[in-house]
Amino acid sequence: MDHTTFTPVLDVVAELTERCDRCGAAAKLSAIMDEGGLAFCGHHANRYADGIARAAARIQVLPDFRWAGMAAASTVDTPAPRAPRAYRNSR
Numbered sequence: 001m002d003h004t005t006f007t008p009v010l011d012v013v014a015e016l017t018e019r020c021d022r023c024g025a026a027a028k029l030s031a032i033m034d035e036g037g038l039a040f041c042g043h044h045a046n047r048y049a050d051g052i053a054r055a056a057a058r059i060q061v062l063p064d065f066r067w068a069g070m071a072a073a074s075t076v077d078t079p080a081p082r083a084p085r086a087y088r089n090s091r
């Protein structure tokens with residue numbers, strides 16, 4: 001679990017009562033943004049993962065949902081990793 005690389009705050013919640021704003025399916029992810037909240041089903045949360053990670057201040061996900069944006073969020077605002085420890089062993 002690497003929480004420090006996320007731009008938005010990511011919360012795992014036991015349940016979400018919202019419905020996907022795109023298709024109306026049960027939400028797996030809820031994003032809180034400046035202009036309000038948006039909810040997404042698993043399909044749409046992954047589809048818009050990059051945009052969500054960029055726009056949301058806070059994100060709530062269900063514990064069983066593996067959101068694609070977890071990877072996207074860590075690369076959006078993070079400079080290319082230098083991994084100094086890897087270099088140490090390679091030479």
Ligand SMILES: [Zn+2]
Pocket residue numbers: 020021022023024025040041042043044045
């Ligand atoms: Zn949907």
